[in-house]
Amino acid sequence: MYGWIWRHLPGNAWVRALISLVLVLAVVFVLFQYVFPWAEPLLPFNDVTVDEGSGATP
Amino acid sequence: MSRARRRAAAPPAGSRSVLAGFLSLLGEVLITLGLVLGLFVAYSLWWTNVLADRQAAARGEEIRRHWQEQAPEQAGPGALDTRGGIGFLHVPAMKNGEVLVKAGTAPDILDDGVAGYYTEPVKSALPWDEKGNFSLAAHRDGHGAKFHNIDKLKNGDAVVFETRDTWYVYKVFAELRQTSKYNTDVITPVPKQSGRTAPGRYITLTTCTPVYTSKYRYIVWGELVRTEKVDAKRTPPAELR
Numbered sequence: 001m002y003g004w005i006w007r008h009l010p011g012n013a014w015v016r017a018l019i020s021l022v023l024v025l026a027v028v029f030v031l032f033q034y035v036f037p038w039a040e041p042l043l044p045f046n047d048v049t050v051d052e053g054s055g056a057t058p
Numbered sequence: 059m060s061r062a063r064r065r066a067a068a069p070p071a072g073s074r075s076v077l078a079g080f081l082s083l084l085g086e087v088l089i090t091l092g093l094v095l096g097l098f099v100a101y102s103l104w105w106t107n108v109l110a111d112r113q114a115a116a117r118g119e120e121i122r123r124h125w126q127e128q129a130p131e132q133a134g135p136g137a138l139d140t141r142g143g144i145g146f147l148h149v150p151a152m153k154n155g156e157v158l159v160k161a162g163t164a165p166d167i168l169d170d171g172v173a174g175y176y177t178e179p180v181k182s183a184l185p186w187d188e189k190g191n192f193s194l195a196a197h198r199d200g201h202g203a204k205f206h207n208i209d210k211l212k213n214g215d216a217v218v219f220e221t222r223d224t225w226y227v228y229k230v231f232a233e234l235r236q237t238s239k240y241n242t243d244v245i246t247p248v249p250k251q252s253g254r255t256a257p258g259r260y261i262t263l264t265t266c267t268p269v270y271t272s273k274y275r276y277i278v279w280g281e282l283v284r285t286e287k288v289d290a291k292r293t294p295p296a297e298l299r
Contacts, residue, residue, distance in 0.1 A: 001086045028097065036101040041165060045102065047272040048205070048265045049163045049195040050242050051179055 102200045103270075110171030110202035117142055117170070118158045125222040144184065145221040147173055147194065148298050149263075152207040159219070163195045171202025173263075180245045185219050185226040185259070185282075192219070193245035193262040198269055198276075205265035208276050209235070216297035217261055217280045223288050225295045228261045228280035236267055236274045244277045252279040 005023075009016040040046065121143050146156040160167055163174040173196035175182040183190020196204035211217075211230050219226040232252045234244060243250040245262050254260070259282035267276035286295045 001083055031094065031097055032101055032105060036098055039098070040102065040106075044272050045270065046165075046197060046200055046266070047239065048168065048197055048275075049176070050237075050239055050244060050264055050275050 106169070106200040107171075107202055110169060110197075110200075112171075114158050114171035114202060117172070118146065118156065121145075121158070128222075143172065144175075145219055148218040148220060148294075149211065149215075150218075150298060151211045151215040152205070153210075154204060154207065156220070157196065157204045159194065168195065168197055169201045171204065172196070173204055176245055179242050180247075182245070183247065183259075185221065185261075186224070187259075189247070189257040189259060191245060191247045191249055191260040191262055193264065195264045198265045198267065205263060205276075206269070208263060208265050208278060209267075211263075211278050217263070218295060218297055219261070220288070220294075225286040225288060226282060227284050227286065227295055227297055229283050230278055230280045232279045234275075234277040237277060239266075239272070239275050241275065244275070249277075249279055251277075254279075254281070258282070 006016060006020070009019050011019070124142075143158045143160045145159055147159050148156050158172040160170075160172045160174050162177050167174045173194045175184070176193045176195065180191075180193065182193040185192050196202070198206055198208070211233065213230050213232070215230045217228040217230060219228070231254075234251055237244060237251075244252075245264065247260075248254055248257055249260060249262055252260070261280045261282070263278040263280075265276050266272040267274050
């Protein structure tokens with residue numbers, strides 16, 4: 001998979017490395033900005049209140 | 059002979075390369091998943107704190123500015139403005155500075171790095187109420203982690219709530235290190251299991267325990283020992299100095 005991506009990037013090794021870095025940063029940005037905020041409430045790690053189990057409060 | 063062996067070896071080599079290709083793809087996918095999970099941990103325990111602290115600091119500054127604009131003498135009783143927050147909680151034993159307190163305990167409120175007072179299932183009293191239980195919740199980890207060090211609180215420790223006009227000084231008198239998340243009795247006006255049976259002016263801090271999980275709840279109770287008027291320089295009470 002990564003080999004395939006590397007082979008299909010244009011330019012010499014330095015250009016490819018630079019493009020790879022940009023791609024990695026873009027993926028991290030998408031994860032932090034969209035994926036993790038969406039996933040976090042679905043996971044049972046951060047409920048802090050007491051409630052009656054109605055699901056109304058975390 | 060050697061030709062025959064070569065011909066015989068050729069088909070296995072082909073299927074082996076398919077297998078090898080599949081395994082290396084699987085390996086890369088698994089490594090990627092591991093990295094993503096690692097990033098998720100960094101997100102939960104670090105990045106949400108950065109965002110929440112930034113948010114809470116901005117809101118806190120806004121409220122302090124608002125308090126200054128509106129001098130105490132001008133505001134009559136009942137001029138309380140709860141927009142954006144009612145005040146700041148200071149818990150020296152938790153060593154986390156001031157915690158902005160807002161109404162409500164919904165995730166979108168607590169995720170901004172504040173402590174929220176309960177509006178349900180049991181409505182919290184407010185510090186200036188004659189009697190009742192001022193019940194608060196905040197995150198143990200991530201999103202500011204405002205009650206991370208709740209386990210450092212001991213009986214007799216001070217919990218101070220600051221409003222525009224008054225310092226409310228509470229002293230911790232009981233704790234429940236682990237209870238069910240459905241135990242709503244802990245935030246009733248006279249909290250059960252705290253040892254108190256008569257109405258009074260209590261404060262209850264709730265968060266999750268053990269750290270990094272939400273299996274149980276950690277409860278700390280305090281009661282009001284005195285109030286102090288805020289002076290012109292906002293000199294903090296002795297407990298915070």
